[in-house]
Amino acid sequence: MSRALVIALAAAAVLLGPAAPTATAQYPRGGARPSQQAVGTWWDRTAPPLGRKLPTSRYYSIRSDLSPADTKAYADHLDVMYDEFARRLVGTTGLKRRSPEFPNVLMFAKQQDYLDTLRTQFGINGIGSGGMFFVTPRGAGLAFWVEGLPRQRVHHVVQHEGFHQFAYAFFGNELPPWLNEGLAEFFGESVVEGKRVIVGQASPQAVGTVRAAVEQGKHIPFPDLLLMDSARWNGNVQSQSATARIQYPQSWSMVHFLVYAEDGRYEPMFSDMLRRLNNGVKPLDAMKQSYSLDTDAEVSEFEARWKKYAVELQPGAYVSARGRLEFLAEGLREVWGKGARPETLEQLKAAMREAKFRFTANAHGYSITMDAADDANFQVPDDAVNAKPAVIELVAQKPPKGAKQRKLEDEHPTPPMLRTRNLRPNDVGIQWYRNPSDPSEFAFEVVVN
């Protein structure tokens, strides 16, 4: 097989941090199967019994050491996303398959098994990544790990990398990085509720990063980004340059613009551009042809329209609320562990400020820090969907039933619930899970109320 196929898709890796999860299995729904713990390598442990095939979901073949319930939940999630990719990308455009499809998914309970397996089975360095889609002569597929991470963050990885996996069958490596990553982020930011995928979500971090870059003239000029190849893109990520910090959110913003701007008037041209790329037209030519950008002046004018859009775009209330609940849960866990017992959002804010709490998430070589000093992080912004302003509140846990549970709660009380009110399409909250092997430790999930 040619070297061209040895693509350790470094750019496809979503970096998650701070990457020092506790050494416990993911405990929300039961962790690894006890019978499979510490016997042989992950690869051996997840191999099907002799003469049997790997388990499959509707679209994927799966190796997993998560609990059966967790494996099914992620497989269902991937299947829902696959339908969405197919509906949005193939259903309306008639794209044709150009490359082999690699519908393999590797789900890891532990980060170390993810790193070891990628290295020994496929020769890939997965350090710093939460997941990736990879193609090598020794195999290809989507791999991710879940250890100690809120499900919401794993979902972002799975949706982002799932797009790369899906798109590979139609474009091989021919999608320009801005479009490949912009679309992956477009789907990564979406929210899955049951079988419904809510796309087009704009997180405050992405919106704010791009707006600041445009206002300060630090965005990447259109022609530069459109012509950027994978080598330069990945080089920026590896060197952690200022360009790396903006290239993912700007690409996301450009896709958002091309799909939604001016009441969706560019959307048919977007489909047209995908068709041209699928037919092998060079990326910049495809864009110029589809959007009738014949001269440099027309490209500049188009760029000016995007800049206006990027500056005016408002973050969505729903995705903001989910992100802020996660931030508040991290903060509450921190101050709770030190003995603070806030009962209201105001008290939580005071405790987090006293602790000078900040939370940093690394994504794609750039990091986003949320600070308790910022009032915005304790509110849900208004948007067009929300008729009534949504609020975040703390709710005390119900008294436990049974003597054993009561004793546990006396010794190590569960933090109060965090939840929204008046949020559309539905309210969300934080559910706490006690670590069975250390009752003083809690994990959390964002759940739909």
Ligand SMILES: [Zn+2]
């Ligand atoms: Zn990517």
